[in-house]
Structure formats: structure tokens, C-alpha cells
Amino acid sequence: MTGPVATIAIDQWFAQRGWRIRRHQQEMLAVAASGRHALLVADTGAGKTLAGFLPTLVDFSSDAPDTVLPPEGLHTLYVSPLKALAHDVQRNLLTPVENLGLPIRIETRSGDTPSDRKARQRARPPHILLTTPESLALLLSYPEADTLFATLRRIVIDEVHAFATGKRGDLLALALSRLQAIAPGLQRVALSATVADPDDFRAWLAPWGDIDSVALVEGEAGARPELEVLLPEDARVPWGGHAATWAVPQLYEAIRANRTTLVFCNTRFLAELIFQQLWEVNDDNLPIGIHHGSLSKEARRKVEGAMARGELRALVATASLDLGVDWGDVDLVVQMGAPKGSSRLLQRIGRANHRLDLPSRALLVPGNRFEYLEAIAAQQAVDEGQRDGEEFRPGGLDVLAQHVMARACAGPFDGAALLAEVRSALPYAAVDADTWQRVLHFVATGGYALKAYDRFQRITQDRDGLWRLTHPEHAARFRLNAGIIMDAEMIEVRFRNGRSLGRVEENFASSLAPGDTIRFAGLDLEVEALRETEMLVRAAKKPGQIPSYGGQRMPLTTHLSQRVQALLADRGGWARFPDDVREWLEVQDYRSELPAPGSLLVESFPYEKRHYAVIYSFEGWPANQSLGMLVTRRMEEQGLGPLGFVANDYALAVWGLRPITDPARLLSPEILADEFVAWVEGSYLLRRAFKEVAVIAGLVERQQPGKRKTGKQVTFSTDLIYDVLRKYEPDHVLLRAAWADARARMTDVDRLAGVLDRAQTNLNHVVLERVSPLAVPVLVMIGREAMPQGSADDELLIEAEGLAGAAMRVEPPSGDDDEAADEAQHR
Template structure:
């Protein structure tokens, strides 16, 4: 690697005043920038990654470097982050060193929360550094002035790159990077992350396609090992069932009292609200405790973020909304409530504590049940060993590509072949050939064969010279109102009658409420006064409240962590380090039945409560197990086994019926999986749900029109009508294909299901028992409670678990 250029005295003096030294990887990033190369920096949390990404920009604006030249005008560096909170946090942390060094640099953030007048000013007079998200960047590229705006761009810094690349937001960002490279050929790309298991794959994603050798991998100095501990019950035993971990609230509260600031991560918005409520009930000292998640209002989130930055909170309960890179140096403890689901995610969350490379981050894991204890132990082992979860790369989504075509058309007419070459210059879309490209253009132009008679779907048209342009200028405004990748569940605003907004809840939840009903949200008990348009009008209440259960994304158990849990189950020598009750649980399972390990697929059959049960220990994650449940019950019905239902968690699947499963092998045959899967998906809500999302992303259905926003019911009605037309008259439509891709991956995890079935023939072990086994208890207690929000029924669930456990653990 080339030697780094001399550090400008302004930066050197600033480092000295802070008592810091220039880290090796920070110097390497300066050297890579000086050599005019792209860079991927992989460094531990607290290693100064963000500063390393910005150092070349700061150096370029140092007065000692500028000499007598005035600072350059226009946009110099673009910073792209996955979270609005992260962009605002980086802005706070950049402004201080810029001011202390006296650099002539203007820094601004741009997201969906940015006022429209400021957005307009940023296009006309951009700052030197713009902090944004993939969606806001895509919208910026849709303006005609984008060519001038980005013409002088020198650097693009993509923070937390692992949070983009393997998802649809990564597809959108990759397309935006390709466009920016076309506008500013000399721009250099920089990727930052602390949690990459496959740096080579991310180098390929970051680089222009086929130019991976232009991306230099920079590895950071190793940091102090994290200190991770698993919380155990003080006066009871590790629970059999439940996910909330509320048994640990007294111990958690003592930790909050003993530390300056504690960050408490939960896996869902509901659980954040629930844990926050439990902590307030225990908060005898009236300590300042806050809550943060994506459904809260912008004002509420900003208020909490500001309080944390100023060190005014003793604890903050949050979700993935604060997973990535938020730098609050006074956080000295991180708590993970429930199972972490992946070692990389856990490592990312742990890194929020201390946020200093030379000091260990401290974290506590609070498992909700015995399987979650094993998962917590597996995750702790992976963190201790420095092992991260791998990321699966996938072909770019066609609905995202259709949206990008509109972005380009809104900016200026485009040449078909030229834009295809640009699209294929990014890894996710290198596979797109002329046939696929023609289908996508035809969809954007007419809506497709079955819809081309309707003018509303005609968005672009090809002129005689072969150039594509908008059919009407108003199409640009319509696109900007509706563009985006994140399609949330239909949400309603929660507000007081005086107009003060508290955030949003799902429309389907709000629709079930009547005036006088109460629920808990944003840390308050609220009574419903009225449902009006897209607003749920409430007032504060002292009445007891139920808690909204959000239908947000369920975090998947990674394959890496699943294999580690299976390894723990059969590592009998390693059981000595487990709590007594967990060790006893596994010992009795080993004595009465068998243990599922890496080399077998265990199926247990037993009677219980007048039903015949079969439990399949797949460790394939909730989505795949849900899909397997659908498949098995259909096959049982065809075989006359009279299935009654199923329930799944990340680890296993319990299916019941009136007749016993004597041979599970036919139920797990991969022979006709593809045909069955297609039949099931077509006849379920899954494909319709997937189609609704791709129709919105692809621009076929608009969520907003000038002056009004469609309700979720209206969007669903529109997409259902179109879906029925396309399924009948154009089943090969681009968006039907995109919906199938989503159904196979995100909604059903078809790949992991196929892996389970492919390995079943060689690895199947079937055990017939006279009663429930110890390992089956956690999934059995879920039966009949599938619709109960996680945590809300924990007390009743624990009582039921103890009853089942008495039968399971008897050694007679």
C-alpha cells in the first residue's frame, strides 16, 4: 500500500489536543484516497471508522492544504447510511471537529424528515458534505439538476455497508452508485463496516462490476475483546417458554442503577414498549428512562436522541432503529432482551457500549427461555471467537430496477442501450440481458400487456430516435411522491386532539379499536376518542391498557448461529458450563429420546391431550419452519392423517392431528416440493402480500397523490384487483416474477426449507414416545397462543409450561 500523505497540521494538532493517535487503518485510508482507489474498511466498533472515511475530505479542506485557493464550491462528499438516526448522529459528531479545526466545510443531512424548503435549497446550493439514505439519494437523482449537483462529486462513503448490500435497499443504492459513477467518473467509493464475514463479496458489490481489483481492503487494528455475560434468574430457573425475559426486570433495573447509561435492545417494537412499561413499573428511583423505535414521531425520536447525546438518560429501550453506528460514548452497558438471532447483529449492538477501541464493550444477554439460552450461549461463543454471520448475495430485484428507470426518466430522457450498460455496471444487475431489460422498460412504459390499454399506467414513451422520456411532466412529481423501498404495514397517526403526534400504529390494529378502548404506546396509557381519516385521536388515560402488537419484520435466526446451537446440543462434555436446569433438560432429553445435532434431523411423535403430535427439529428459522408446516399439513391431509394445525419457532415445528405419524419420511420428501410450493403460495395470501409490496415499489400502485394519501385498505384493494387481472391474463408479468422472488426468499425462506428436505432422507431419525419430550416443551406451550403478542401472556404461558414440563421430565 502506498505511503499516506503527510497529515495536515490542523488535523495533527486536533488529534494531539484530544490525546489521540492516528490509527494505522486511518492512515491507510488516507493513502488509498491519495492513490485514487476505492476502499472497503473493516474495523471493530470504536475504531474510528467514520472518521477514517471522512479524513480525506477533512484534509482536502484544511487551510494548510488549500493555501491561497478558496475552498471548492459544490458537493464534495456524499455519506450514505441505513438509518436516519445514524446520519443525524454523524452530523453531530462531524460538526465538532470541523469547528475545532476551523475548516471551511458545510455539512447537512437529508432524509424523509428534512423540510421541503431545505431540500430545494440543497439542490440549488449544496453543502460540501451531504449525509443521506439510499431512498433520499435516489430521489435526488430524479431531478434534472442532479447532473450539475453531482458533477464535481469526489467521494461516496457508504456506512454500515452490510446493512445494504444483500437487500432491496442495497439494490437501489447499487443503481444509484452506478448513476453517480456515470455522472462523475472520477468519484471514489468507500465502504465501512465492523461485521463482515465475507469482505471479498462486499468488495465486489462496492466496485463497478468486474473491477474488484480497484477496491482496496483496509483492515482495522484489533480492539479490546467484548465482555459478554448471560443473565441467569436469581431466585428461579431459566423459563421453559416465553420470549420477553421479564423475569430479569429486577436484575436489569439494578444494572441501570449501577451504570451511567444502559442501552436495552429488543427485537420488535412491541417488545420495546412492553419492556419499557415493565421498567417504569420497577423504577422506584424515577430514573430518566427513554424509548426509541421506528413508529414514534420524528419529534419524539429526535428528543430522545438529543437527550442521549447530552447524557441525560440513564437507560434507553430501543429496537434495530439504533443498531448501526450511533456513537454515544457514555453508554457503558448494552443489554439484549431475548435471543440475538445472529452473531454479527449481536456484535453490532454490543459495539454501542463504550465505543472506544481500547476499552472492552460490556453486554448482557437476557434469554427468554431455554432454547434462547442455548442461542445466547452460541452467540456469545461466536463473539468471543470473532466469528461473524455470512451474508447471502442475491440477484437484484426487478421492482427496484423499474423504480430506478423512472428515476432516470425523471432526470432526463435516456438512451435504452446506454442506461442498460450503466445498470449492468453494478453487481446486483450484471445478470440483466436485453430480454429482461425490454420487459422492464415495457412495464414502466405501459404497465405490461394486460394493462397497456389504461393511460394511468403509461409513464414513459420512446421517441422516434429511440430515446425514452416521460409521457407527461407530472409523472416526475407522482414518482417523487411515491418512490421508496420500505413498504411498511399500513399505519395511522396517533395524536392528541390538540394535534400533538405520538407516532404511528398499524391500521389493522387501529381498526379493531372502538372509542373508550385503551392501549399503551410511547410509554403512555391512551384512550381512543376517534378514528378519523388516517388519524387515531387519543387522550391520556389512567385505565389499564392493552399493548399494540406490531407486525414488523421478524428477525431471522442465521444459519451460522443455528449450526452452533445444534453443536451445543450434542456437546455433552460442554454441558458442564450450562446452568443446572438447562443441563438437566438436555440430560433427560438424551435419556428419554435423542438430541438433534448437526448430522441428524430429529422427528419425535407422541400423544398429548387427545391429539397426536410430531415435532420436527429443523433449526431452519421461523419463516422456513412456517413454510414446512404448511407443506406437511397439506401432505398429511392428502395421506388421510387428518391434521389439526401447527406452530413453529426458529428451532422446531410442532404439527398435530387425529392420527399418529408413523413414518415422517414421505412428509419430508423433496420430490415434488417445487410444484407443491407453487400451489401453496398461489392459494395463500403470501403472493398477494408480496405483489402489493412490489407493485408499490415498482410504481404500479401509488400510495400518495397530491394533497392526499391512500389508506392501506385502498392500496390493498387496488393491488388485489390488478393482481387478479395479471394472474389471469399475464402470469409472466414482471411484477408477478418479482413477487415470486420475494415469496421464495424473504417471506418463506425457500432455500433453507429446500435444504431441510434435501437432507431429510439421509439424516432423518424418528423417535416414538409415550408423552411429550423435554425438548418439545418450548414449542408445545405456544399452541393456542400463536396470536398472543410476545410477552403479553408470559405468566399464563409459564404455568402451562411447568405442567408440560412435569410430564416431560419424569424419568419413570
């Protein structure tokens, strides 16, 4: 290993470009020389990726003192959460390598890589391989893995915050434990601009959670971003809706006024909708593109290349591009709708003016009044440099089962040795012997209830004590089906000439018939034929409906939720809000109450011959949705005649035939004991969670040689197994895994528990004669939840105006009390 300085050639290369080696880049070289692992936290544009690779460039520099060039073979792994990011890094990394004349071969490996190149990479690996957690895990499943990774010196994990706390992070943590066993001298490096608690990520990165083995390197501070909240030209913020389509004319003018604008949307549907509406007002025929994960690889690569060459004036994108992609000519970022978290917003803002010394410029476009408050809260958080993030939790047992099977595919293994290796990964540090045996025997036989079926007999323990595959065909089947990302079942959209446009969800496709039209990938298409795994289309002359995607909603983070509540409580600060938002809050304050931090406001009122209650939890959509299910069940038990509920990130509205007079009784903590369990077990949630863990763990295969199962076939298989296990083996390891998922991800039970705690200690119940102003944004969602975001916005806003008329009407108190009347008039 070279010393903690760059070589003369690297110094000169920096100087030729008018750069200097920044302090944090020099520190990364010093940490590499010391042999420690490193977490680099630095602002976007600070040269984090180059800092991660500088020690590798130094290793291959021939002018370094006493240089002995690394041997042939894989030297550095780069792991990113996005395929696009790996390709972008390859483009940017080739420049210094070529300029310096370094003997380094760089290649990418992902699901898009041709199979012949993948095979060649295993036999003759490049010096630097850029990949994803899933592709790395598959590489480790081959018998040649020990030889392939024996020369590995460094692994660089980019945008570590994006996946470390989820199942992809579990998979990567297990891969790190395997790599460290193969190459004990391996140095781990992680990079991020938006880590909320660096020590948590240092512990995740370190072998055995040894935080002291990971140096924390903090980057130089960059220019503060310039963030503006966009308002309608008439300064009237909509009551409801999430699409913010009102802003399209103003958005187009912003695109015209800038060189390149990146427009982020929270969903694929919204990206297609905004792209469509921009083209409808694109009188100048500006080059505007679209990018999301359901478009074909060819379409995505074409758009990425056009952006890199500066050929687009605007690109509408989803999270498929919000991590680390370096397009220096982007001078404006637009966030359509609420950001849901300050870290996510910081990440997206950083795509503009991708330099440390230039401020990133961004526009936030709220869809409704609550989203306006959320935008202001996010703006404040960004100004203060405050970040939020998800908490770490124990690793998924389904991911552990997949890792065990991958290890068996690579060759025989000793169970005790593999357990020790697994425990060195922080998510699995607490795996006990009993749980480990359950996982092993599940991989071996499927478990007690399934062991009689030959197809579940995948590994066996020989007399020498080693576990090995029962048949080589299991390795091929495993590699066809391994993975963590669980999108809804998709079908291909193709022209008859074979050109693929991308994929739509099977459920959406099943609602179509030949002759129907859709708008996808920016094109109007007519459905010609529907098959099991593909939809044939041709160009259409009339516009069609935009495909909807299920997906997992991004909930409002706790950090941003608390900031929104603080804005509501800060009456002195309302003066800077638009007049209609300020009036909305003032009338709410006069007619009812405002949600206060640490308390729980519940409003009850009649509306259209029904009795409504609105619970202002501010705990995010998953928790509010779960609460709605539980509360309506309890309303039924109490004879209140529940008729329905609707939820958003801020509130839950329930309605029924009779009024709720005692909300604390509905929200008692024991609802999370028997009733929560009964609801989850009787709902689709546990079955859905089981389907996902069964596929991840390899119990049910989606892909067979030359054929992929439809979503209905996979669901049928998992439902059948689920019923068998519930009856004959209720403590099966995958049922445990499904329960963990249902509690944490689908129902957000921890935040739900927080609502119930506040209901018992600080509940404020306000009984009203009619709907309150604050209730309008959630009430206008009734009947719209099943519709794609944006499609019903016009109807929604018309309905909102009717509700608002009742909510905002203010009458002075009855009687002759002049003082009270004067106060009412004043307020």
C-alpha cells in the same frame, strides 16, 4: 488530491485530544490518494466514520502542500441506513470541522427534512450531505441531478452490511452506477464492523464488480467485549416465552448500578412492554427513555438529544439505534431475548464504551431455554470474533423499475446506455436484454395486460430513440411514492392540539373503538376518535394494551443455528449450564435423542388425545413456517387428519387425528415442486409479495397530493391487478419479482430445501409414549402465535409447567434387569 498523509493541522488536532491517527485511518488516506475505492472493516470504536471522512477534511485543509481547495458544490456524500445515524454523524463531524476552521458546510437530508430545505439543497448544495439510500435516489430523479453531482468526489457508505444484501442495497447500487456516470472520478468508500466475507462486499462496492479496484483496509484490533448471559435469581430458565420479562427487576438493578444503559429489544411491541415494566419498578424515578421507528420525529429527536447530553440513565430501543450511533457514555448494553445473529449482537454490543481500547460490556437476557443455548452460542461467536451475514442475491426487478422511472424523471435517456450503466452494479450485472425490455415496457405501459389504461402510460420512446415522460405530472407522482421500505400501513396517533406521538399499524387501530385505552410512547392514552389516517387520543388514567406490529421476524442465522446444535451435541459441556437446563438436556438424551449436526430429528408422541410430531430443523422461523404449511397439506392427502402446526426458530410441531409413522414420506424433496408452487399461489404470500413489488415499482400509488390511501385501498388495488395479470399475463415482470420475494424472503426456500435434503439422507425418527423435554418450548406456543409477544407469558409458563411435568418424568425400565435399572438411575 493531496498526498497520503494528514495535514499538520489535523495531526495537531488529534494530538490535542490525546489521540493518534490509527494505522487504518492512515491507510484510508493513502487509498484515497491512489484513486482506488475502499472497504474499511474495523471494530466498533475504531474511528471508522472519521477514517471515511479524513480524506475530505484533508482536501479542505488550507495547510496541505500545494493546496487547491475544492470548488463550491457537493464534494462528499455520506449514506447511512438510519436517519438517527446521519444526525449523529453530523453532530460528531462538526467538532473537527469547527476546531480546524475548515470551510465546510454539512447538512442532512432524509424524509424528515423540510421541503424548503430540500429545494435549497438542490440549488445550493452543502459540501457534505448526509443522507439515506431512499433520499439519494430521489435526488437523482431531479433534472438538476447532473449539475448537482458533477462535483462529487467521494461517497461514504456507513454500516454497509446492514443493507447491501437487500432491496435497499439494490437501490443504492443503482444510485452508485448513476453517480459514477455523472462523476467518473468518484471514489466509493464503505465502512463496517461486522462483515462476514469482505470480498463479497468489495465486489458489491466496485463498479462492474471489479474487486481489484477496491482496497480492503482492516482496522486495528480492539479490546474484547465482556458479555454475560443473565440468569434468573433462582437459576431456573423459563420453558417458554420470548419477552424475558422475568428479568425486569434484575435489569433495573443493572440500570441503577451503571451510568447509562442501552436496552435493545427485537420488536417495537417488546420495547414498549419492557419500557412500561421498567417504569413500574422505577422507585428511584430514574430518567428512562424509549426509541423506535414508529415514534414521531419529535419524540425520537428529543430522546437522541437527551442521550447525547448524558441526561438518561437508560434507553429502551429497537434496531432504530443499533447501527453506529456514538454515545460514549453508554457503559452497558442489554439484549432482551435472543440476538438471532452474532453480527447483530456485535453491532449492538459496540454501542457501549464506544472506544477501541475499552471493552464493551453487555448482558444477554434469554426468554426461554432454547434462547439460553442461543445466547451461549452467540457469546462464543463474539469471543471468537466470528460473524454471520446474509447472502447476496440478484437485484429486485421492482427496484430496477423504480430506478428506470427515476431516470426518466431526471430527463430523457437512451435505453442501451442506461442498460450498460445498470449492469455496472453487481446485483444487476446479469440482466439480459429480454428482461431489460420487459422492465422498460412495464415502466412505459404497465405491460401487455395493462397497456390499454392511460394511467399506466408513464414513459414513451420518441423518434430520436430516447425515452422520456409522457407528462410532467408523472414526476411529481413518482416522488410522492418512491421508496423501498415497506412497513405495514400506518396511521398517525395525535392529541387534539395536533401534537403527533407516532404511528401504529392500521390493522391494530381497526381493532379499537373510542373509549379504549392503549399504552404508546410510554403514555397511557384513551382513544377519542378514529379516522382514515389518524387516531385522536387523550391522556388516560388506566393502562391499556400495547400496540402490536406485524413486521418481518429476524430468523436465526445459519451460523448461530450450527453453534446451537454443536452445544446440544457436546454433552461434556453441559456441566457449565444451569442445573435446570442441564437436567432438561439429560432427560431428553435419556428418553429420546438429541438433534445432531447434519441430521434431522423427528419425534412422534400422543398428547391430549392428539398425535404430535416435532421436527427439529434449526432453520429459522420462515423456513419452519413454510414447512408447516406444506406438511399439513401433505398430511391431509395421506389421510392423517391434520389439525394444526406451530413453529419457532428451532422446531416445527404438527398434530392431527392419526399418528405420523413415516416422516420421510412427508418430507420428500418433490414437495418443493408442485406442492410448493400450489401452496404459494393459493396462499396470501404471493399476493402480499405482489402488493409490495407493485408499490415499489410504482404500479400502485399509496400517496396522492394531500391524501394517502388506506391499507385496504392499496390492497384492493393490488389484488385486482394481481388477478388480471395472473389470468392474462402470467409471465409479467412483477409476478416474477413477487415470486422471487416469496421464495427468498417470505418462505426462505433455500433453508427449507436443506431440511428436505437431510430428511432423505439422515433422518432419525423417534417414537415416544409422551411428550419429550425438547418439545415443550415449541408446544407451549400453541394458541399463542396470534398474540403479541409478552402478553401471554404468564399463562404460557403455567402451561409449560404442566407439559414439563409429563416431559421430565423418568421411570426406570420395566422388569428385573438390575443393570438396565442402574443405568437408568445413573443417567
